[in-house]
Amino acid sequence: MKLNYLILASAIVGLTVQSCGDKEEIENGGTTTPAPTETTVIEVEEADDNTFTFVPPSPIQIASIFKKAGLEYDATLPNKVENISNYTEKFKQSLNFGVYSSDLAYCVKNEKYDEASKYLKSLKDLSANIGLETVFASEDLVERFNDNLGNQDSIVEILIFVQENTDDYIAQNGKVDLSVVYYCGAWIEGMYFGSVSAKATPDKADLGVLISEQMTIGRSILKGLRSMEEENLDAEDLASSIEEILNMFDNFESVKALGEDAAYLDIYLSEDEVNQMADALIELRTSIVE
Amino acid sequence: MNNLKLSILILLAVFMTSNFQAQLIGGKKKAGNEEAELEAKVAFDNGIQKGRIAARKRLTPYKYDGTKSTKYNYKTYTHAKEVEVLTIEKTDYKFCFDGNMIKSDNISVEIYDKPMSGKGRILLYKKDDVGPGEFEVSLDEMNEKFRAEKSKTSTLSPEIIAQMRLKKVYVNYIIPAVERELTVATEDGNMDQTTVIQFSAIVLAVGYKFM
Numbered sequence: 001m002k003l004n005y006l007i008l009a010s011a012i013v014g015l016t017v018q019s020c021g022d023k024e025e026i027e028n029g030g031t032t033t034p035a036p037t038e039t040t041v042i043e044v045e046e047a048d049d050n051t052f053t054f055v056p057p058s059p060i061q062i063a064s065i066f067k068k069a070g071l072e073y074d075a076t077l078p079n080k081v082e083n084i085s086n087y088t089e090k091f092k093q094s095l096n097f098g099v100y101s102s103d104l105a106y107c108v109k110n111e112k113y114d115e116a117s118k119y120l121k122s123l124k125d126l127s128a129n130i131g132l133e134t135v136f137a138s139e140d141l142v143e144r145f146n147d148n149l150g151n152q153d154s155i156v157e158i159l160i161f162v163q164e165n166t167d168d169y170i171a172q173n174g175k176v177d178l179s180v181v182y183y184c185g186a187w188i189e190g191m192y193f194g195s196v197s198a199k200a201t202p203d204k205a206d207l208g209v210l211i212s213e214q215m216t217i218g219r220s221i222l223k224g225l226r227s228m229e230e231e232n233l234d235a236e237d238l239a240s241s242i243e244e245i246l247n248m249f250d251n252f253e254s255v256k257a258l259g260e261d262a263a264y265l266d267i268y269l270s271e272d273e274v275n276q277m278a279d280a281l282i283e284l285r286t287s288i289v290e
Numbered sequence: 291m292n293n294l295k296l297s298i299l300i301l302l303a304v305f306m307t308s309n310f311q312a313q314l315i316g317g318k319k320k321a322g323n324e325e326a327e328l329e330a331k332v333a334f335d336n337g338i339q340k341g342r343i344a345a346r347k348r349l350t351p352y353k354y355d356g357t358k359s360t361k362y363n364y365k366t367y368t369h370a371k372e373v374e375v376l377t378i379e380k381t382d383y384k385f386c387f388d389g390n391m392i393k394s395d396n397i398s399v400e401i402y403d404k405p406m407s408g409k410g411r412i413l414l415y416k417k418d419d420v421g422p423g424e425f426e427v428s429l430d431e432m433n434e435k436f437r438a439e440k441s442k443t444s445t446l447s448p449e450i451i452a453q454m455r456l457k458k459v460y461v462n463y464i465i466p467a468v469e470r471e472l473t474v475a476t477e478d479g480n481m482d483q484t485t486v487i488q489f490s491a492i493v494l495a496v497g498y499k500f501m
Binding site: 052053055061062064068156160163216261263264 | 335339346357359373377456498
C-alpha cells in the first residue's frame with residue numbers, strides 16, 4: 001500500500017515535471033498557443049490511512065513506575081521462558097513477544113540480570129517468528145547485554161536501544177498491527193505484576209491508583225485492536241476481554257463518583273474494587289500465556 | 291504555491307526518468323523505472339528515519355518512550371491527522387518534533403486534551419507555520435495551561451483543579467489545502483491535466499522523566 005502510493009506519487013511528479021519541460025521547449029521554438037485540452041485521468045491512491053495511532057508508555061517505563069510504587073520482585077510471576085515453544089500461532093507469538101518484553105523490563109528493574117538475560121534471548125527467538133528478527137540482528141547485542149550485567153543504567157540503555165529499533169522497524173515496514181498486539185501483551189503482563197502485588201498488599205493505595213490509571217492505556221489498546229487493518233478473530237476476542245474489564249472499571253462507585261473528571265484525576269479504588277480488577281486482569285493474563 | 295513548485299523541482303532529480311509519461315498513461319512499468327521508484331521510496335523513508343533519530347537525540351535528559359512518524363499528503367481542502375500520546379502520573383514528558391520531511395506548504399501543530407471528536411476540548415499548545423526544522427514542548431507546560439483553562443470554566447474547587455493532570459493528549463497536525471491540478475502542455479501541443487500529490491511527514495519523539 002505504502003509502496004504503491006509512493007510509486008504513484010513519483011510517477012505523477014515525474015510526469016508533471018517532464019511535461020513542464022516539454023512546454024518550455026515548445027515555447028522556445030516559437031510554437032503558438034497549445035491545442036485544446038486533452039485530459040489525462042490518473043487514478044490517485046492516497047497516502048493517508050486513518051488508522052488510529054498512539055504512543056503508549058514503553059514496557060520499561062511501566063516496569064519503572066510499578067517499581068517506584070513499591071512493587072516487590074516475585075520470581076514466580078514472569079512467564080516461563082520454556083513456554084515459548086507453546087506459541088505456534090503468529091498472534092500468540094506477537095502477544096507473548098510483548099509479555100516477554102515486560103518480563104525483561106521487570107527483571108532489569110529488579111536487578112535480576114541472569115533472568116533478564118534469558119528473557120532477552122527468548123525475545124530474540126520469538127522475533128524471528130514474527131518478522132522482527134532485524135531488530136536483534138546486531139550480533140553483539142546479547143554480548144553487550146551480558147557484558148553489562150550488574151550495571152542497570154547500561155542495561156536500561158540497551159533495552160531502550162532495542163525499543164527504538166523495534167519502533168523504527170515497525171514504522172519502516174508498516175507493521176502497525178503487530179505493534180498493537182505486542183504492546184497489548186506487554187501491557188497485560190505489567191498489569192498482571194501490579195494486580196498480584198495489589199492483592200497481596202491491599203494497604204498500598206498507590207498500586208490501586210496505578211492500576212486505575214492503566215485503564216486509560218487499556219482504552220487506547222482496545223481502540224488499537226479494533227482499528228487493525230487485517231481482520232483477526234483472536235484480536236477481536238482479546239479486545240472483548242479488555243472491554244469487559246474497562247466496563248467493570250467504569251461501573252465502580254469510585255469511578256462513577258468522579259464523573260467526567262475521572263479522566264483527569266487519580267482514582268482511589270476501594271479494596272473490593274482493586275480485588276475485582278486484579279482478578280479480572282490475572283485471568284486475562286493467564287489466558288494469553290497458556 | 292511557490293513551495294509546491296519548489297518541491298516538484300527538488301523531487302525531479304530523484305524521480306525523473308525519460309519515459310515516465312508514456313509508462314504512466316499506458317499503465318505499464320519498465321524495469322529501469324521501478325528502480326528509480328524504489329530509490330524514491332528509500333529516499334523518503336531515509337529522510338523520515340533521519341528525523342526519528344534527530345528527534346530522539348533531543349529528548350535528553352528524558353528517557354525514550356516512543357516515536358511516531360506521521361505521513362500525509364496535501365489535499366485540495368484542509369485536513370488533520372491525530373496522534374494520541376499516553377502519559378503516566380508523577381512523570382514529565384518531552385515532545386520533540388522534527389519537521390524536516392515537510393516538503394510542501396507549512397502545517398500547524400495543535401495539542402488538545404480530547405480527540406478531534408471530543409466536545410469542549412482545551413487547546414494546550416499551538417504552533418503555526420511548521421516547516422522544516424525542530425521544536426519541542428513539555429507536558430508540564432501543557433498541564434499548567436490545562437489547569438489554568440479549567441479554572442476559568444469549571445465549578446470544581448481550586449484544590450481539585452490543582453490535582454488534575456493530563457493522562458493523555460492529542461496531537462493534531464493541520465494540513466493546509468493546496469492546489470493539486472496542474473495543466474501542462476504535452477509534446478504534441480495538447481494540454482494535460484495532472485494531479486500532483488506531495489507527500490510529507492512529521493516526526494514526534496516522546497521522552498519521560500520521573501518527577
